[in-house]
Amino acid sequence: MNHIKDNLAQVELQIKQACDQAEREPNTVQLLAVSKTKPAEQVEQAYHAGQRAFGENYLQEAVEKIQQLTQLDDLIWHFIGPIQSNKTRQIAQHFDWVQSVDRAKIITRLNEQRAEHNNPLNICLQVNISGEASKSGIQVNELAELAKLVNSLPHLTLRGLMAIPEKGNAEHSFQQMQQLFQQLKTQYSSVDTLSMGMSSDLTQAIQNGSTMVRIGTAIFGARQ
Numbered sequence: 311m312n313h314i315k316d317n318l319a320q321v322e323l324q325i326k327q328a329c330d331q332a333e334r335e336p337n338t339v340q341l342l343a344v345s346k347t348k349p350a351e352q353v354e355q356a357y358h359a360g361q362r363a364f365g366e367n368y369l370q371e372a373v374e375k376i377q378q379l380t381q382l383d384d385l386i387w388h389f390i391g392p393i394q395s396n397k398t399r400q401i402a403q404h405f406d407w408v409q410s411v412d413r414a415k416i417i418t419r420l421n422e423q424r425a426e427h428n429n430p431l432n433i434c435l436q437v438n439i440s441g442e443a444s445k446s447g448i449q450v451n452e453l454a455e456l457a458k459l460v461n462s463l464p465h466l467t468l469r470g471l472m473a474i475p476e477k478g479n480a481e482h483s484f485q486q487m488q489q490l491f492q493q494l495k496t497q498y499s500s501v502d503t504l505s506m507g508m509s510s511d512l513t514q515a516i517q518n519g520s521t522m523v524r525i526g527t528a529i530f531g532a533r534q
């Protein structure tokens with residue numbers, strides 16, 4: 311039942327082919343393995359196949375896994391799920407990146423709760439680019455102010471933007487995200503990450519300038 315290593319190789323090939331098509335260097339796109347709902351053993355298998363960056367959506371599940379895997383000391387953990395403000399302390403404590411940041415209160419709490427001895431927490435602002443009421447993320451007109459806030463805080467580093475475009479209607483959203491990202495990059499030298507593209511649309515995302523694809527199903531199989 312273990313095809314994780316093969317699946318990873320397949321996804322990496324897909325990334326490479328998408329980069330070739332888009333005339334981009336393959337090393338301009340990072341792979342985030344989304345391990346939500348999957349056990350620590352599967353993260354470990356992916357680790358032994360060379361994967362280092364993992365994304366998690368559910369805090370309690372994630373913290374248990376992180377604690378089970380402390381012996382793998384070069385894992386990089388990204389929080390990518392909706393954030394409740396009473397959970398920011400644990401997020402600031404256990405993660406290297408937070409990609410689902412969507413309001414000022416969360417930003418100031420993460421900054422206050424990030425320990426002095428840790429590196430600054432890497433932050434992506436999540437943009438609700440398709441304007442879906444059910445999705446988290448900021449509106450485009452909030453971006454300038456929130457980016458400025460993240461950039462002003464000592465325990466945070468503004469790395470870029472994340473989006474989950476609406477299925478079936480993603481092309482326009484991907485294009486808009488690319489424009490927002492290019493603009494943000496000219497304003498902040500720390501910005502280098504456009505996180506978009508999942509198992510079903512990674513090629514299209516890379517075509518539109520994604521620098522980080524977040525892949526769960528294609529690596530670990532379907533979730534329940």
Ligand SMILES: *Cc1c(COP(=O)(O)O)cnc(C)c1O
Pocket residue numbers: 344346367390391474508509510524525526527528
């Ligand atoms: C679950 C999830 C993914 C991975 O989705 P797949 O379709 O399984 O590749 C990526 N990003 C976010 C924010 C997710 O919640």
